[in-house]
Amino acid sequence: MSRSDEVLERASLTLERARERHGAVAPRARRRREAEVLRRLGRIAAADGAIILAALVIGWFVPLGLGGAMIVMALLIAATALFALMPVTREVAVEQLGQAPIKSLPAQTELWLATQRPALPAPAITLADAIGVKLDTLSAQLATLPDDEPAAAEVRKLVGEQLPELVRGYRRVPEPLRRVERNGRTPDQQLVDGLKIIDSEIAAMTQQLAQGDLDSLATRERFLQIKYQGEE
Numbered sequence: 001m002s003r004s005d006e007v008l009e010r011a012s013l014t015l016e017r018a019r020e021r022h023g024a025v026a027p028r029a030r031r032r033r034e035a036e037v038l039r040r041l042g043r044i045a046a047a048d049g050a051i052i053l054a055a056l057v058i059g060w061f062v063p064l065g066l067g068g069a070m071i072v073m074a075l076l077i078a079a080t081a082l083f084a085l086m087p088v089t090r091e092v093a094v095e096q097l098g099q100a101p102i103k104s105l106p107a108q109t110e111l112w113l114a115t116q117r118p119a120l121p122a123p124a125i126t127l128a129d130a131i132g133v134k135l136d137t138l139s140a141q142l143a144t145l146p147d148d149e150p151a152a153a154e155v156r157k158l159v160g161e162q163l164p165e166l167v168r169g170y171r172r173v174p175e176p177l178r179r180v181e182r183n184g185r186t187p188d189q190q191l192v193d194g195l196k197i198i199d200s201e202i203a204a205m206t207q208q209l210a211q212g213d214l215d216s217l218a219t220r221e222r223f224l225q226i227k228y229q230g231e232e
Contacts, residue, residue: 040084047079094168097160102152106139109159116167121178121188124170127195134202135159141209151209158201166194 055064055072064072093112100108110132117125138155145152170178170191178187185193 043083043086044080047083048076051075051079094164097164098156100160102145102147102156103139103142105156105160106135106142109163110135110139112164113167116171119171120167121191123192124188124195127192127199131163131195131199131202134199134206138202138206138209141206145209155205158198158205163198166191166198 051072055068058064059068097105097109097112113128113132113135117128120128138159142152142155145155170187173187180186
């Protein structure tokens with residue numbers, strides 16, 4: 001991460017803390033978009049500043065003239081367009097979650113889950129946002145947890161395997177069938193029920209990690225018992 005990115009990251013965190021102190025309740029997705037805008041503007045400012053600085057240094061020794069000024073203007077426009085369109089964050093592939101270090105797994109899962117929001121029904125989006133908040137907290141707690149700890153395996157199973165598989169299983173159901181009841185529940189309801197279980201499991205894991213109860217976390221035997229219906 002560049003110096004400008006670090007400055008912008010601290011600024012966005014400061015802005016978020018200020019909003020929380022004043023009772024702001026903007027959705028996490030909106031705050032994420034605002035942070036991305038800040039990063040884009042920072043990269044554009046850094047690139048344009050470098051171009052102008054280089055033009056000033058060259059112009060000190062060699063007069064640029066009208067042609068040089070036009071070239072500088074074209075470079076500024078090109079740099080602005082490039083960094084405005086370039087993705088700020090790299091898209092997370094679900095296959096990467098199983099290989100991610102335990103310290104970064106919650107953050108990567110949160111980013112991946114955010115990209116799935118458009119395909120989820122409204123109740124599931126609310127739960128996904130709540131899970132995102134818990135993953136953010138869990139990420140800080142896993143900073144000192146070794147990858148080879150049994151507790152880390154339980155976190156990886158829930159956050160890196162069961163949560164993505166639940167969402168992917170839902171998305172494999174054809175859209176017209178997601179609200180069709182079968183065996184008493186629709187795929188939409190199954191998704192919501194599954195996310196509720198995962199939400200409570202992450203909350204329990206977070207509490208156990210906060211208490212330092214790694215043995216209890218490592219011996220958890222509650223797993224998701226969800227069957228996807230109406231799959232292709």
